[in-house]
Amino acid sequence: MATYPEIAKQVIDAIGGEENIQSIAHCATRLRVMVHDQEKVDTEAIENIDKVKGAFYNSGQYQIIFGTGTVNRVFEAVEELGITGSTKSDIKKESAKQGNAFQRAIRVFGDVFVPIIPVLVATGLFMGLRGLLLQEAVLGWFGLTPDSVPENLILFTQVLTDTAFIFLPALVAWSAFRVFGGTPIIGLVLGLMLVSPALPNAWAVAEGAADPIYFFDFIPIIGYQGSVLPAFFAGFVGAKLEKALRKKIPEALDLILTPFLVLLIMIALSLFIIGPILHAAENGIFEAMLFLLDLPFGLSGLIIGATHQIIVITGIHHIFNFLEIQLLENLGFNPFNPIITGAIAAQGGAALAVAVKTSSKKLKALAFPSALSAFLGITEPAIFGVNLRYMKPFVMGLIGGAASGFLASILNLQGTGMAITVIPGTLLYLNEQIFGYLLVNAVAIGVGFTLTYLFGFTDKMLEKK
Incomplete structure (x- = not known):
């Protein structure tokens, strides 16, 4: 297994050498490199580097997916080789010149909302915990009823759940x-x-x-x-x-x-x-948005579940932050979250099927952690590192997302918050919905896994790629 300095050296060489690097930074999962000449980048060599889960060029940035934690160490190793890094704000200024007007607008929209999301996530978790603790069955364990809950306790929970939105x-x-x-x-x-x-x-x-x-x-x-x-x-x-x-x-x-x-x-x-x-x-x-979510017979979940991860590929999915905030603010719950949860989980199921079925040790080492990442709510490693490489697993994941989204709509699931999905998202359904939420995720993973295992991947695809 290569050391981090060795990985950093291989990345620099494959990117076209130090002279081809305009600026370099990293986010939670990706090394983001602005290059002078895209033609000098050897994508195949990058994808064969140890710990790399995928690589692609988007909106002026060459993005190499390492995953959480790993990317920090690789970036530190790059800096130790004398490559001057840029702050994320610097690289945003460079990338802001890239892409069409719509892509740039969505990127700016995301830049504004991403720093706010953690407090909204915390608020959603508070809502979920309040819903759990104030359930009649849970109160019964402590010899209480909904009418006997102290008003001061209700007031305290309102401070936790209402402040961020006020x-x-x-x-x-x-x-x-x-x-x-x-x-x-x-x-x-x-x-x-x-x-x-x-x-x-x-x-x-x-x-x-x-x-x-x-x-x-x-x-x-x-x-x-x-x-x-x-x-x-x-x-x-x-x-x-x-x-x-x-x-x-x-x-x-x-x-x-x-x-x-x-x-x-x-x-x-x-x-x-x-x-x-x-x-x-x-x-x-x-x-x-309500019109789409109110479509009958589960059509809203079917449509959103089938298309959500396609939109993630384009990089404009940050627009959904605004929509989810509006849903929570106006309705008091989030029917969008369980639908996209299924779409995310299904891509993890597809990547897991590739990991199980392939005989390639390198692909197994890539696909297993990518699937886990998806189950924690982050699909980029699974999409760009595994599923989209061979296309069919990605399509099977979309079908799984459509099936689970349909089920989420039929069950009328309503999240108490936003921005967390799949396993962490369970905290948004700590009420009578928990079994429905688990069923939606099981269907998403099961369909994505089964279709990919049976029809979506064979080792022959490695040769074709």
């Missing part, structure tokens, strides 16, 4: 300012202004318990609790405005005038123009 615009505006080059603390305050207690609460307005404040008799002013798009575009415009003002305002007055003008101008724009328009657009997108 102040979601503040999180989004903070992250948008950070991504678009503004001062994040100004974005945070702007986002907090959008949910100020002085404004009519958005939820109270939706329930009819409060009325909007109307300016000029036709502009409705409300708070934006739980909204995403108004805060996102307020952050975008606000960051651009701040950068423009800093170029015009003398340095002696910059500390005082710039934050003052940014907040004054942006809260006016946000409440009178950006907010009302984009809140309406947000509602339209949400209604379209």
Whole structure:
């Protein structure tokens, strides 16, 4: 087995040498390399390097999949060889010039939302645990009933489960300012202004318990609790405005005038123009999503389950973060999560079938951990390292995703959170849905595994590849 310095040297050689590397960084699972000349990259040599689970070129980056933990050590070994790494923000700036306008827009959208996801994951877990602990059967173990649960305990759980969504615009505006080059603390305050207690609460307005404040008799002013798009575009415009003002305002007055003008101008724009328009657009997108999820006879699960991993390949799947946030905010649950869970698990089942069936020790060593990674919710190693290489396993995984998505829709499964799936995702279903959730995953893995084992892979494919 090769050492990490040896792997790093092999990667540099296969990528075309140090002179072909423009910049290099890494994320949780991949080594991301910006190259000067893509033609100099020897993809086959890279894929044959020990511990490499796959490699592909996308949006200006040559991405080599090593998996969590391993990629950090390989990157450290690369740096020890004298290759200067770049920060992820630097490499994002380089890659932002690559791809079409839609791909760049989705990539930026992802850059804003990815830092927020951990707190939303934690909130979803709190919701799941609250659902478990407040079940009548569980309360009975402690001699309690739903009516005997102390109000203070209910209040404490509400603090855990509601805070992130109440102040979601503040999180989004903070992250948008950070991504678009503004001062994040100004974005945070702007986002907090959008949910100020002085404004009519958005939820109270939706329930009819409060009325909007109307300016000029036709502009409705409300708070934006739980909204995403108004805060996102307020952050975008606000960051651009701040950068423009800093170029015009003398340095002696910059500390005082710039934050003052940014907040004054942006809260006016946000409440009178950006907010009302984009809140309406947000509602339209949400209604379209509901229409798809409400298709009868399990069609929604069938369609989403069959196509989700295709969308992951394109790299634009970060758009789903916004949709899941909207579902949780408006419905209080997430029917999208169990469907995509099946799609992810099925790709893991297909990779597991390849691992079991192949006689190649190298492919086994690649496919087994790739399948495990998928069962933990990360499919890139399974897709790019195994299934997509031989195509048929990937297709069989899509069929498994369609079957399990259909079942998830029929069972009307509803996740309590987002962003975690398969084994970790179990924590979002710690209630009466747990057996349905386990059944959906079993069907996904079973169909993906069985179809791949019987029809999707033979060792002859190794020769053809």
